[in-house]
Amino acid sequence: MSDEEEPRTLRRHERFKGDFPIVVEGLVNRFGSQTVHENLDLKVRNGEILGVVGGSGTGKSVLMRSIIGLQRPNEGNIDVFGRSITEAETDEDIRARNRWGVLFQGGALFSTLTVGENVQVPIKQFYPEISEQLLNEIARYKVVLSGLPEDAVDKYPSELSGGMRKRAGLARALAIDPELLFLDEPTAGLDPIGADKFDRLTRELQQTLGLTVFLITHDLDTLYAICDRVAVLADKRVIAVGTIPELLATDHPWIQEYFNGARGRAAQGSMAKSSEKSAARADNMMDNAPSSRA
Numbered sequence: 001m002s003d004e005e006e007p008r009t010l011r012r013h014e015r016f017k018g019d020f021p022i023v024v025e026g027l028v029n030r031f032g033s034q035t036v037h038e039n040l041d042l043k044v045r046n047g048e049i050l051g052v053v054g055g056s057g058t059g060k061s062v063l064m065r066s067i068i069g070l071q072r073p074n075e076g077n078i079d080v081f082g083r084s085i086t087e088a089e090t091d092e093d094i095r096a097r098n099r100w101g102v103l104f105q106g107g108a109l110f111s112t113l114t115v116g117e118n119v120q121v122p123i124k125q126f127y128p129e130i131s132e133q134l135l136n137e138i139a140r141y142k143v144v145l146s147g148l149p150e151d152a153v154d155k156y157p158s159e160l161s162g163g164m165r166k167r168a169g170l171a172r173a174l175a176i177d178p179e180l181l182f183l184d185e186p187t188a189g190l191d192p193i194g195a196d197k198f199d200r201l202t203r204e205l206q207q208t209l210g211l212t213v214f215l216i217t218h219d220l221d222t223l224y225a226i227c228d229r230v231a232v233l234a235d236k237r238v239i240a241v242g243t244i245p246e247l248l249a250t251d252h253p254w255i256q257e258y259f260n261g262a263r264g265r266a267a268q269g270s271m272a273k274s275s276e277k278s279a280a281r282a283d284n285m286m287d288n289a290p291s292s293r294a
């Protein structure tokens with residue numbers, strides 16, 4: 001089929017050039033008598049890390065599952081890379097045409113496969129013709145890219161720590177060079193140092209690989225450290241999207257409680273301290289830098 005016949009279809013290796021790789025409009029999700037989403041709208045900007053927050057059970061994971069086609073909504077439309085997911089034909093079609101990576105809560109690795117084999121699963125699905133040798137090389141590269149030692153390739157998930165399993169899940173999410181990365185509570189269960197390292201890795205990968213990241217989290221430090229904007233889910237919809245200062249300027253009680261409660265203030269404080277330290281380090285470097293006029 002030629003491009004003229006179907007202009008909105010991205011070719012398999014073409015990068016998305018629009019402003020919003022994800023557009024959700026009028027989303028409704030119900031389970032029996034429970035309405036989780038009612039007229040939910042959200043636009044994710046190209047190249048941003050969007051933090052998604054909300055109380056437990058507000059439907060963050062259901063929203064992510066709807067965007068990646070694992071949950072058929074009752075109403076509304078979701079465009080990914082400019083094409084409707086909700087009107088898509090089959091799950092197979094959705095998977096075949098979209099380059100995204102997903103890190104589910106808990107990693108969701110296949111326990112009977114090694115880390116390398118786990119990473120190979122989406123590569124084989126997306127590129128069925130790929131040679132065994134290239135498959136092994138790509139898997140090894142993704143494992144190292146995710147900050148794991150190379151020998152982790154041959155280990156089983158049960159042989160890894162919780163933090164390493166997250167990285168293995170990330171390696172699998174990066175397997176097919178996605179443009180969109182979905183992370184569902186990536187730092188949950190990690191110690192503060194591990195969480196901090198994972199945040200930095202996420203930021204580094206997003207910047208170097210040009211990713212758009214949809215990041216569900218309860219971790220205030222993550223929001224302050226790496227998110228460009230934050231979307232807040234409450235009352236069955238997205239009640240606000242913006243930078244943290246923009247959100248703080250709203251008077252919604254949940255937002256005020258969340259960011260200005262004891263934990264929110266502690267996260268703000270530690271962020272301010274680390275910015276001061278970075279500024280001091282930068283000043284120091286400038287003081288010690290050889291003068292270009294010498």
Ligand SMILES: Nc1ncnc2c1ncn2[C@@H]1O[C@H](COP(=O)(O)OP(=O)(O)OP(=O)(O)O)[C@@H](O)[C@H]1O
Nearest residue numbers: 031034036054055056057058059060061062063218
């Ligand atoms: N397959 C399903 N069948 C029935 N109810 C479901 C299903 N999936 C989710 N729900 C319900 O939808 C609501 C939203 O769930 P979801 O997992 O999206 O919440 P969440 O915001 O991600 O919560 P948490 O922060 O605790 O992970 C919950 O009440 C949940 O019980």
